[in-house]
Structure formats: structure tokens, C-alpha cells
Amino acid sequence: MEGYVRSEYGNLWETHQCRPHAYGHTWSPGYELPSGMLHGQAVGTCMGFGAYLAMKSDFIPEIECQRILKVISDCELCLWHPIMEDGAAVWRSQVAMIEKRGGNLCAPIPRPLGESGYLNDLSEEMLLQRLQEYKSICLSYPRQGRGVEEHCTEVGLADPQSKKMAPPDDRFVVTPTDLLITTLSKAKAQNDMATVGEVVRMLDGVDGMVVKYSTQPSEALHNISVQTAKSNPNWAEMEKKGTTSRLLEAEMISGQAEGQLLKLLVKFGAVKKVLDIGTFTGYSSLAMAEALPEDGRVVTLERQEEAAKMAAENWASSPHVGKIESRVGEAQALLQALASQGESFDLVFLDVDKPGYFALYQTLMETGLLRVGGLLAVDNTMYKGEELTGERLSLNGEGARALNAGLLADDRVLQVMLPLRDGLTLAFRQH
Ligand SMILES: C[S@@+](CC[C@H](N)C(=O)[O-])C[C@H]1O[C@@H](n2cnc3c(N)ncnc32)[C@H](O)[C@@H]1O
Structure with a gap:
């Protein structure tokens, strides 16, 4: 044990490694707890599968x-x-291991017997196929491949699943999430669907409560919300005609709670220059413009001409329209152009397609477009809660995750993720 700790010292999370002693620990973490198996039994299954x-x-x-x-x-x-048999859980474990081991599967398996080699390439399809082949071999072994006293409960230990969530009575209710979890846990224990319905209602009220107790929008901002809410048939029509290259949708709007947060940041930071990446129908640009002093300026970037046009119409009646400069094109190219003009900004709001997030972040930092002492606000960093499900991430989910990981690894920024709507991260550039 001492030798093990010595060899692992400095990396007790066991990340980014090719480790022979992880034999049997690549796929089983995905099913050990839900199966209720003893750890050694679960590792046995994974060693056998590794041998196969x-x-x-x-x-x-x-x-x-x-x-x-x-x-x-x-x-x-x-x-x-x-x-x-739950191939999806086994695959999720593989995906999590790849992340933990720094981007490679590095599954230690015998090569040759008595030594360790590493398996790096195993697609989901192949994993599922190999699992089925392995199962049919195991069935020919004594007990059809099953162990003796496999489960914790068979040796007098508690089912690990029962410890996964603290029992409702033991959990302090500190946040709305605690309240929802305790209520739901009790409902689950009693198979009480009426209370489940009540929890759904409470959850539905969270965003509404945020909106209710945040400063109410100006008339111009309110009008943008109203116009945008009606815009879906127009976007669909434009996409069909080819006047927009991708489907835009009303749901893309940042809206009141985020709009008020952005306004507050502009005021509190005495911000003069704002870069808004992703104009859409102009809500965030106008919200920030409203909070800027008379000589303040918002530069807003949008790839879709039609969206930029609609935003301009939405701003037209506002007394703050003169503070907004709209540029149309791909964000990356527009950022390079701004950088070559020697621009830099106090506040940047990033709200475009998520797969491009990290590259745009790097450009903002490398070119100095986000000045030292400036603040970056990024929308959708909890992208639809995908990471919470443990399922495979979509391209957008991957993009958000890459940015989150990039921020975490970058000591030039101090950041906090706020669970506001779809997740909004604030990152302060300290050097
Ligand atoms: C989520 S919406 C922005 C919402 C807006 N900030 C608001 O407050 O309502 C994203 C917008 O960014 C645009 N967009 C997406 N990817 C882009 C890119 N790479 N370059 C420029 N614009 C992009 C989309 O066309 C869309 O209008």
C-alpha cells in the first residue's frame, strides 16, 4: 500500500496515466454501484473482459x-x-475513463500474460459486440460465469445504491435543489406520483421566480422578447428560402434574467466597451447598451444577415441605439479584424454556436480583445444539463465542456459558473 501511494503521490486522483494496476478498472466503474456487486467481484468481470x-x-x-x-x-x-447487458452504461464508463486518463483509453490488458499492454481503440459498436461475444463464453463457465457471494448484501453489507443519496431525513435543506431532492426522494420511496407532480411544478417555478424578482425590462427590451417569440415561422421560412443558412429559433434569446445580469455587470464595472458575440434579435446588445454611459459602445457580431437586420429594427426606437455597432460575418474572422484594429473590451458576452467556444475564447485571450481586468460572460455553459445525465454529449455539449475545462485549466482567469437558466459562466481576466 505504501509503495502504491508513493508511486501515485502527487496524483491521487489517478488521472492522465497508463497504469498496469488499473487492469479490471476500465469498464466496471460504470456498473459496479448499480449492480450492488462487491468491488472485487466487479473488478473480476472487468479483468475477464480485458483478457478477452x-x-x-x-x-x-x-x-x-x-x-x-x-x-x-x-x-x-x-x-x-x-x-x-447495459452496454450504454459500459460505454459511458469508457467515455469517462478516456476523459480521466487525459484523452486516451489506456486500458491495461495482458500483453503477453504477466505483462501489460494498453488498448486505445475501441469504438462503441465494437465494445457492444465484444461484450456479447464475451458473455457467450462466460456462460460456459461454472455458475454460468457468476461469482459466489457477488453482492454486498450477500455478505452483510449495505447495498451501495442505498448510500448514493443521503436519506431525505438526513439531508439539510439549504437550497431549492435540496428541497426538490428531499421531496422527490420521499415520493420515490412511497411511490407517490402526486408529489412527483408537485416537484415538477416547483421546478417549473424556478426560472419564473428569478424573472419575477429581477428588475423588469425596459419597454424596448420587452418588445424584443415579444417580437422574437413570434419569429419562429419567419426563421423557418427564411431557412427554406436560403436567406439564412441555419435554423434560428426564438428560444435562442438570452432574455430578462440574463439581460439584467449583463446590465448590472456593465454598471458595476463602470464598463465603457462591450463586445457581444452572437447578436440574434438584439436583446443582449440593447440590454448592455442601456446600462452604458453616453460615450459607451457595444460592438455586436452576427453571422446571419437577416438576424442582424431584425436586431437593427428592434433597436431603432431605443434612445440607446447610437451606442451599438453591428458587424455581420463569422465571429472568428470578425474578432481577427477587431484585433487588427487594436480594439480591446472591458466586457465580452459570448453566446454563439458552442463547438466554436474554446477557439473564440483563445482568440479573445491571445489578441487581448478581452483586456486584462476585463470580464467574460459565457452563456449555455451547462448546455441543457447534458453532462449531468452522464450520456454521450452532443457537439454543442462537447463545445461547452471544452470551454469549461479550458477555463478551469487557465490561470489567467478566475471564474464561476452560475446555474442561471442554461448556465452562465463569469470569468475575470486577472493577467
Ligand atoms: C444564442 S443566439 C444569441 C442570443 C443573443 N445574445 C440574445 O441576447 O438574444 C446566437 C446567435 O449567434 C449567431 N452565431 C452562431 N454562431 C456564430 C458564429 N460562429 N459567428 C457569428 N455568429 C454566430 C447565430 O446566428 C445566432 O443569431
């Missing part, structure tokens, strides 16, 4: 694979558990 993959990769001959499976089985450990 080693054979399929020509790292060991079939006879040695059988030898490994026989040893595991003779030790009364589990080779196969029905929970492994």
Missing part, C-alpha cells in the same frame, strides 16, 4: 485467455453479471 479483449487484439493466445478466465472463476469471482 487482449485475445481479440492478438496480445495473448486463446489458451491464455481461457487460463485467466478459469483462475477468476476458480477464485469464485464473477466473470459476467447481467448488469453488463
Whole structure:
């Protein structure tokens, strides 16, 4: 144990490593807890599966694979558990491991017997196929590949799932989330669907409460919300005609709560120059313009001509319209142009397609468009809660995750993620 800790010292999270002693610990973390298996039993299944993959990769001959499976089985450990039928959970574990191990699967498997090689390429499709092949082999082993006393409850231990969430009575209610969790937990225990419905109603009220108790919008901002809410048929029509290249939708609007937060940041920071990346129908640009002093300026960027036109119409009646400069084109190219003009900004609001987030962030930092002492606000950093589900992320979800990870690794910024609507991150550039 001491030798292990010594070798791991400085990296007790065990990240970014190719580690022979992680044999049996690549796929099982995805199903160990929900299965209720003892840790060693779950590792047994994963060692057996690793041995099978080693054979399929020509790292060991079939006879040695059988030898490994026989040893595991003779030790009364589990080779196969029905929970492994949940291929999606096994795949999620693989995805999480790739992230943990710094971008590579690095699954240690025998190569040759007694030494370790690493498996890096295993697609989801191939993983599912190999699992089924492995299962059919395991079924020919004693107990059909099952272990003896596999589960925690069989040896007098509590089911690990029962510890996953503190029992409702033990959990302090400090936040609305605590309240929702405790109420839902009780409802689940009592199979009480009426209370589940009540929780849905409460959840639905969270955004409404934020809106209710935040400063109400100006008439011009209110009108943008109203116009935008009616705009979906127009966007669909424009996309069909080819006047916009992608489908825009009313739901893209930042809206009141974020608009008021942006206004507040402009006022509090005595901001003079704002860069708004993603104009859409002009809500965030106008919100920030309203908070700027007379000589303040918002430069707003939008790739879709039609959206920029609609934004200009929306601002036309506002006394703050003169503070807004609209530029049309791809954000990355427009940023380069602004940088070459020697521009820099006190506040940048980033709200465009998420796959481009990190590259745009890098440009903002490298060119000095976000000045030292300036603030970056980024929308949708909790992208639809995708990361919470543990499912595979969409391209947008990946984009948000890449930015979140990039901010975390960058000591030039201090940041906080606020669970406001779809997640809004504030990052202060300290150097
Ligand atoms: C979420 S909306 C912006 C919402 C706006 N900030 C508001 O307050 O309502 C994103 C906008 O950015 C535009 N956009 C997306 N990716 C872009 C890119 N790479 N360059 C320029 N504009 C982009 C879209 O056309 C869309 O109008």
C-alpha cells in the first residue's frame, strides 16, 4: 500500500496515466454501484473482459485467455453479471475513463500474460459486440460465469445504491435543489406520483421566480422578447428560402434574467466597451447598451444577415441605439479584424454556436480583445444539463465542456459558473 501511494503521490486522483494496476478498472466503474456487486467481484468481470479483449487484439493466445478466465472463476469471482447487458452504461464508463486518463483509453490488458499492454481503440459498436461475444463464453463457465457471494448484501453489507443519496431525513435543506431532492426522494420511496407532480411544478417555478424578482425590462427590451417569440415561422421560412443558412429559433434569446445580469455587470464595472458575440434579435446588445454611459459602445457580431437586420429594427426606437455597432460575418474572422484594429473590451458576452467556444475564447485571450481586468460572460455553459445525465454529449455539449475545462485549466482567469437558466459562466481576466 505504501509503495502504491508513493508511486501515485502527487496524483491521487489517478488521472492522465497508463497504469498496469488499473487492469479490471476500465469498464466496471460504470456498473459496479448499480449492480450492488462487491468491488472485487466487479473488478473480476472487468479483468475477464480485458483478457478477452487482449485475445481479440492478438496480445495473448486463446489458451491464455481461457487460463485467466478459469483462475477468476476458480477464485469464485464473477466473470459476467447481467448488469453488463447495459452496454450504454459500459460505454459511458469508457467515455469517462478516456476523459480521466487525459484523452486516451489506456486500458491495461495482458500483453503477453504477466505483462501489460494498453488498448486505445475501441469504438462503441465494437465494445457492444465484444461484450456479447464475451458473455457467450462466460456462460460456459461454472455458475454460468457468476461469482459466489457477488453482492454486498450477500455478505452483510449495505447495498451501495442505498448510500448514493443521503436519506431525505438526513439531508439539510439549504437550497431549492435540496428541497426538490428531499421531496422527490420521499415520493420515490412511497411511490407517490402526486408529489412527483408537485416537484415538477416547483421546478417549473424556478426560472419564473428569478424573472419575477429581477428588475423588469425596459419597454424596448420587452418588445424584443415579444417580437422574437413570434419569429419562429419567419426563421423557418427564411431557412427554406436560403436567406439564412441555419435554423434560428426564438428560444435562442438570452432574455430578462440574463439581460439584467449583463446590465448590472456593465454598471458595476463602470464598463465603457462591450463586445457581444452572437447578436440574434438584439436583446443582449440593447440590454448592455442601456446600462452604458453616453460615450459607451457595444460592438455586436452576427453571422446571419437577416438576424442582424431584425436586431437593427428592434433597436431603432431605443434612445440607446447610437451606442451599438453591428458587424455581420463569422465571429472568428470578425474578432481577427477587431484585433487588427487594436480594439480591446472591458466586457465580452459570448453566446454563439458552442463547438466554436474554446477557439473564440483563445482568440479573445491571445489578441487581448478581452483586456486584462476585463470580464467574460459565457452563456449555455451547462448546455441543457447534458453532462449531468452522464450520456454521450452532443457537439454543442462537447463545445461547452471544452470551454469549461479550458477555463478551469487557465490561470489567467478566475471564474464561476452560475446555474442561471442554461448556465452562465463569469470569468475575470486577472493577467
Ligand atoms: C444564442 S443566439 C444569441 C442570443 C443573443 N445574445 C440574445 O441576447 O438574444 C446566437 C446567435 O449567434 C449567431 N452565431 C452562431 N454562431 C456564430 C458564429 N460562429 N459567428 C457569428 N455568429 C454566430 C447565430 O446566428 C445566432 O443569431
